[in-house]
Amino acid sequence: MSTHNDASHPVIIAGAGIGGLTAALALRQNGHSVIVMEKARELSEVGAGLQLSPNACSVLDRLDVLSSLKATAYAPENLRLWSGETGRQLARVRLGAYLEQRHGQPFWVIHRADLQRALLEKVHQTPGVDLRLGAEILDLSPSPYGHLVCIYQTDEINGNLDCKALIGADGVWSKTRKLVPAHQNAHFSGQVAYRATIPLDKLPARWSGDSGLWLHKNSHLVHYPIRGGRELNIVALAEEAWQDETWSAREEKETVLRVFKNWPADVRNLLKASETWLKWALCSVDASGPWTHGHLALMGDAAHAMLPYMAQGAGMAIEDAAILAKHLPADVENVPAALRAFERERKPRVKRVQETASGNARTFHLSGIPAFARDTVLRWSKPEALTARYDDIYGWTPER
Incomplete structure (x- = not known):
């Protein structure tokens, strides 16, 4: 039990x-004082689009953030599945109003930077949350009073700060994770993602409206409108042996076209429309590894980075936040036990979602007879039945 004025000690979060x-x-x-330490000196626009399914929106709604996203989010009515070999539509999955009625929250697609900006504005408006940029956690040491002492550095100083808990939310290449004994390193999946955004007014009308998922041998492509329907987010994924010191890099358009040389002309014309591409190595962290150690807990990609084949990376981090808070009420006495309870509750669900994403990766990239069988099943599937396959993911709320 903590005995030294626990209420006066903040929760420190590594990563903004x-x-x-x-x-x-x-x-x-919940009533905690919170300090967020972010090693970047400024928060810049990183990444591109992401999907906010009803499970994530239910958390953002409770935090009074969801309404501020409406101007920049987009709600596609359908996800259309296409063959990357023939160019023919295979199936349709209902989203939009159908999914919102089914689960009580919207299904939105949005630029990552727009979501981060809305969260950041809410943080700035919230007394009791202190955001410190250019600050990085270096190490931990125990306190004689049952707390944690975080050792950190900025450009100006190296300092110590007492806290009741440290939450590692510092991403797939988390340094906080290294403070957890027997931690799991991030693992390169052998797959990469080429990302771009293009103004929709520069593209044919067929790329507006619904989201799209194209399936091909050892590769696939996803596209959907973002920025309130003004831009198209494109993610072209392929199996490839590649790595870079930063695991991301700019890529030439010609390289992307070479990787997707056997795709339909419409898709190749879409890829030609962007002069700017970013290439990302797809890395994962096994959710089965340890997430907690004493007063320290990992969350989000630091604990369980997953492949994007279920589009739930951001959603799982948002869910983590809600359940972490549930286990850490303001008057929490045994912080290590509370953090272990958080891990016990979250780990089975996150592992299932991670396994679903890995299964989708195999299904999306089939070839030959298995791909023919997959496509046949999709053609005969009703849109509502395909939507219902993920009720257990989309129907989640913090109370369940």
Whole structure:
């Protein structure tokens, strides 16, 4: 039990990404003082589009963030599945109003930077949450009073700060994870993602409206409108042996076209429309590894980075934030036990979603007779039945 004025000690969060900022708001809603330490000196626009399914929106709604996203989010009515070999539509999955009626929250697609900006604005408006840029956690040491001492550095100083808990929300290449004994390193999947955004007014009308998923041998492509329907987000994924010191790099358009040389002309024309591409190595962290150690807990990509084949990376981090706060009420006495309870509750669900994403990766990239069988099943499937396959993911709320 903590005995030294526990209420005066903040919760420290390492990382000001989507998971870290959501956790800061959820913990503050419980009455905690929160300090968010982010090693970047400024928060810039990183990444591209992401999907906010009803499970994530249910958390953002409770934190009074969801309404501020409406102007920049987009709600596609359908996800259309296409053959990357023949160019023919295979199936349709209902989203939009159908999914919102089914689960009580919207299904939105949005630029990552727009979501982070909304969370950041809410943090700035929330007394009791202190965001410190250019600050990085270096190490931990125990306190004689049952707390934790975080050792950190900025450009100006190296300092110590007492806290009741440290939450590692510092992403797939988490340094906080190294403070957890027997931690799991991030693992390169052998797959990469080429990302671009293009103004929709520069593209044919067929690329507006619904989201699209194209399936091909050892590769696939996803596209959907973002920025309130003004831009198209494109993610072209392929199996490839590649790595870079930063695991991301700019890529030439010609390289992307070479990787997708056997695709339909419409898709190749779409890829030609962007002069700017970013290439990302797809890495994962096994959710089965340890997430907690004493007063320290990992969340989001630091604990369970997953492949994007279920589009739930951000969603799982947002869910983590809500459940972490549930287990850390303001009057929490045994912080290590509370963090272990958080891990016990979250780990089975996150592992299932991670396994679903890995299964989708195999299904999306089939070839030959298995791909023919997959496509046949899709053609005969009703849109509502395909939507219902993921009720257990989309129907989640913090109370369930």
